[in-house]
Amino acid sequence: MTVLTEPGVDAAASAPVLPAGPSQNARARRGAPSWAWLGLVPFAAYVILFLVVPTVLSVGSGFFTEDGTFTWGDVAALGDPVVVQTFANSAGLSLLTAVVGAIVGALVCYALLGMNPEGAVRSTVDxxxxxxxxxxxxxxxxAFIATIGIQGVVTVFLQDALGIDIYAGGTWLYELPGLVLPYIYFQIPLMVITFMPALAALKPQWAEANLTLGGTRASFWLRIGIPVLAPxxxxxxxxxxxxxxxxxATAAALASQGSQIVPLQIRTALTSETVLGRENLAGALALGMIAVVGVVMALSSLIQRRAARWQS
Structure with missing residues (x-):
């Protein structure tokens, strides 16, 4: 089609003005300065101060002496049988309380699953x-010392009323076994917080389809629910x-003497008056803890990505 224009009038000037396309709008937005990154400044400062700086200090104190000389001595001390046993104690305590907390917390989540999310019971538990x-x-x-300590309320009641001495075999509350109960105390609610969203994301249509195909409640959990919730x-x-x-902090307040687990051994390396000249060992121990927790959290992140596929 031929477009006629008046003499002396540029054809480009007389052409109709079309609205800007998405690519033009995108280029315009890219050209304008964005201040959205300012919202990340507080979080970035928090990460740098409480995550990056302690990590750098632990690495520096673990690999360098006080005069700045590089050394493998402190890191090599991680192979000492005492240090290895301390890491084993921490791993065993953590695994035991994590398994118990995960199982009990999952059962609590299952009990809450049939309740109204906006109800009083569900809101109170959350x-x-x-x-x-x-x-x-x-x-x-x-709280544990006042309840089940040597002179705790429950301890005195059991001894006076029932003749049961829970410390007949020793004062276990102030030793490594005594950390199990306090750790489980905060592990169970943490499991409820982290696992409840995954359990609530199970689709009712899956249960209906299972029943339609002749399945039972047990077959639903064995073939659908548990495999889906496993990640x-x-x-x-x-x-x-x-x-x-x-x-x-909990272990430090209960077990004021000894260094049965790694955090307490770090405290001993920093504050002991009998073991002098091994302050840098605390940095090596912290570096070992960072490595263990880093591996665990990396595995958790990978598994969580798999679980997010069906939750979305």
Whole structure:
């Protein structure tokens, strides 16, 4: 089709003006300065101060002496039988409390599954789990000492009323076995927080399809529910392991003497008056903890990605 224009008028000027396309709008947006990154500044500062800087300091103190000389001595000390046993104690304690917390927490989530998400019971449990998962340190240690300590309320009642002495075999609460109960105390609510969304994401249509095909409730969980929830359960289990492995304040308040687990051994290396000149060993121990927790969290992230495929 031929377009006629008046004499002396440029054809390009007389052409109709079309609206800008998506590519033009995108180029315009790219050209304009964006200040959205400012929202990440507080989080970035938090990560740098409480994650990056401690990691760099632990690496530096583990590989370098006080005068800046590079050394393998502190890192080689991680192979010492005492240090290896301490890591084994931490891993065993973390694995035990993570497994117990994961199983009990999953059962609590299953009990809540049939309740109204907006109901009083479900809301109360969710709120309590959010609070109790963060209830640790000196407060939790004091609660256990006041309850089942040597002169605790429950201890005295069992001894006076029933003649049961829970410390007949020794004061286990202030030793490594005594850390199991306090750790489980905050592991269960953490499992409820992390695993409940995955359990709630199970689609009712899957259960209906199972019943339509002649399945039972047991076959649904064995063939559909458990295989689908397994990645989320394992990811939560690894998170609980890392949480227990890196816990310090509760153990420090209960076990004031000795260094049965790695965080307490780091404290001993930094504050002991009998073991001098081994302050850099604390950095090597911290480096070992960072390596263990890093591997665990990397596995948890990989498993969680697999679980996110069906949850989305």
């Amino acid at each position: 709120a309590a789990a959010g609070v109790l998962a963060q209830f640790g340190g000196v407060m939790l240690a004091f 989320s359960f394992l990811a939560s289990l690894l998170l609980l392991f890392a949480n227990a492995f890196s816990s310090y």
